[in-house]
Amino acid sequence: MMRKWVTSAAVLVFTGSLMTACGTNKENSDAAGSTATSKPQEAVVNVFNFKVEISQEFDRLAKEYEKTHPGVRINVSTVGGDDYNTQLKAKFAAADMPDIFNNEGYRQLDTWIEQIEDLSDQPWVADVIDLAKEPMTKNGKVYGMPMNLEGLGFLYNKEQFQKAGITELPTTLSQLEETSKKLQGAGFTPFMNHYGSLYTLGYHAFYQAMGKQKDTGAFINELSSGTAHFAGNPIFIDWIKLLDMTVKYGNKNPLTTDYSNGTSQFAAGKASMTIGGNWVQPIVDKVDPNLKIGILPMPINDDKALNDNIYVGVPNNWVVNKNSKVKKEAKDFLNWLVTSDTGKQYLTKDFKFIPAFKSIQADPTSVGSIGEDVAKYIKDGKIRGWQWSRYPDGATQEFGASIQKYVAGKINGDQMLAEFQLAWDKLNRK
Numbered sequence: 001m002m003r004k005w006v007t008s009a010a011v012l013v014f015t016g017s018l019m020t021a022c023g024t025n026k027e028n029s030d031a032a033g034s035t036a037t038s039k040p041q042e043a044v045v046n047v048f049n050f051k052v053e054i055s056q057e058f059d060r061l062a063k064e065y066e067k068t069h070p071g072v073r074i075n076v077s078t079v080g081g082d083d084y085n086t087q088l089k090a091k092f093a094a095a096d097m098p099d100i101f102n103n104e105g106y107r108q109l110d111t112w113i114e115q116i117e118d119l120s121d122q123p124w125v126a127d128v129i130d131l132a133k134e135p136m137t138k139n140g141k142v143y144g145m146p147m148n149l150e151g152l153g154f155l156y157n158k159e160q161f162q163k164a165g166i167t168e169l170p171t172t173l174s175q176l177e178e179t180s181k182k183l184q185g186a187g188f189t190p191f192m193n194h195y196g197s198l199y200t201l202g203y204h205a206f207y208q209a210m211g212k213q214k215d216t217g218a219f220i221n222e223l224s225s226g227t228a229h230f231a232g233n234p235i236f237i238d239w240i241k242l243l244d245m246t247v248k249y250g251n252k253n254p255l256t257t258d259y260s261n262g263t264s265q266f267a268a269g270k271a272s273m274t275i276g277g278n279w280v281q282p283i284v285d286k287v288d289p290n291l292k293i294g295i296l297p298m299p300i301n302d303d304k305a306l307n308d309n310i311y312v313g314v315p316n317n318w319v320v321n322k323n324s325k326v327k328k329e330a331k332d333f334l335n336w337l338v339t340s341d342t343g344k345q346y347l348t349k350d351f352k353f354i355p356a357f358k359s360i361q362a363d364p365t366s367v368g369s370i371g372e373d374v375a376k377y378i379k380d381g382k383i384r385g386w387q388w389s390r391y392p393d394g395a396t397q398e399f400g401a402s403i404q405k406y407v408a409g410k411i412n413g414d415q416m417l418a419e420f421q422l423a424w425d426k427l428n429r430k
Contacts, residue, residue, distance in 0.1 A: 043329045044073045048098035050316050052080030053282045057350040064342050072329050099324040102316040103144055104389035105135025116143045117320040124338050132314045132356035144317030145334050148353035151295055151374030152204055153310035155276040158292040160188050169296045171308040176299055180249040183272045191246045192271030193254035194262025195407055202400030203388055204275050208298045209239035211311055211384050220390050224428050230417040238301040240413045247407055255404055281352040281368035295373045310377050313386040398423035
């Protein structure tokens with residue numbers, strides 16, 4: 001298990017840090033003795049950010065904070081998608097852990113809990129909506145600040161839908177195919193598939209089957225206990241039909257189109273639909289701020305009651321490294337982010353976030369057209385939660401790789417489901 005790996009690495013890191021500290025203290029002592037006065041040392045808070053869509057905006061936010069907090073510098077580095085957790089583990093092994101980083105909660109919280117500060121006493125905790133607390137709560141303690149709320153589904157170009165004469169959004173698989181045919185007949189490419197990204201496939205595409213189980217949490221537990229299987233599961237079998245449809249009516253090179261490129265092409269009007277959520281709004285605005293994008297369900301069959309909804313949850317959480325030397329400054333920054341006027345403005349207007357806090361209301365014009373649609377699904381109660389952070393560590397990458405093999409024609413549907421099972425069983429034992 002990773003927790004054992006983390007604990008072992010911590011011993012090496014601690015031993016190494018003692019040796020380094022001995023030399024460092026002497027150097028600092030010599031330097032201090034050579035000057036009569038010295039400036040207060042700057043506190044540098046290193047933030048390891050998962051959200052590539054807000055990297056530039058986050059850098060600007062950091063500068064705003066520094067203006068009103070002299071002596072503190074917020075150093076932001078951003079890595080998204082599949083590389084984030086890999087690089088976070090590498091940072092830990094190299095004794096280069098950030099002061100603030102991201103954690104998805106549930107199983108990932110269990111993995112890193114020995115390295116994460118208990119934030120239960122922070123003033124913002126009472127303001128978090130209940131849905132957003134769950135992934136980062138363990139034994140009554142809150143270990144992370146929810147980043148925001150996001151909705152997952154098919155993003156669609158409202159203008160292209162209108163030009164193709166589509167007046168009703170599809171909520172069944174048959175309707176989705178009719179919609180695709182109309183779009184194709186009007187000269188549009190129905191789907192922009194960024195299937196070169198394991199993240200897109202292992203998280204977002206795969207969850208269309210996992211999230212439509214009768215009880216997803218129970219199904220995950222049964223997979224782990226060996227009493228449920230992917231093979232023969234009717235929801236997963238139906239989901240393959242949706243996957244096939246996106247490829248049939250999609251761009252020519254889905255496996256060489258990654259998330260960044262595919263999303264940018266979609267924002268540029270190269271296709272009518274793509275997998276995504278309101279986190280894409282900043283990318284859309286950079287390409288065309290006047291573009292109207294909405295969100296619709298991802299139906300796997302013709303059961304409207306099952307399919308007429310989108311997935312809503314907390315994409316990630318801010319956590320504080322419990323061994324950080326600037327722990328106080330890190331907590332102060334997070335508190336400022338959700339309580340100050342400047343922080344709230346960045347969350348709702350610049351980041352285009354739907355806040356996970358009761359006291360922070362996002363205006364529809366601030367969160368963009370996608371966020372506005374997501375908020376309507378939430379208001380109408382047409383939502384399902386997501387629980388992919390309950391998977392065994394590394395499972396999403398394995399699922400994504402198997403889906404890529406299926407899309408490439410190297411394996412069939414039954415073989416893909418069998419590979420899902422092998423991956424789950426293997427990783428669940430770690």
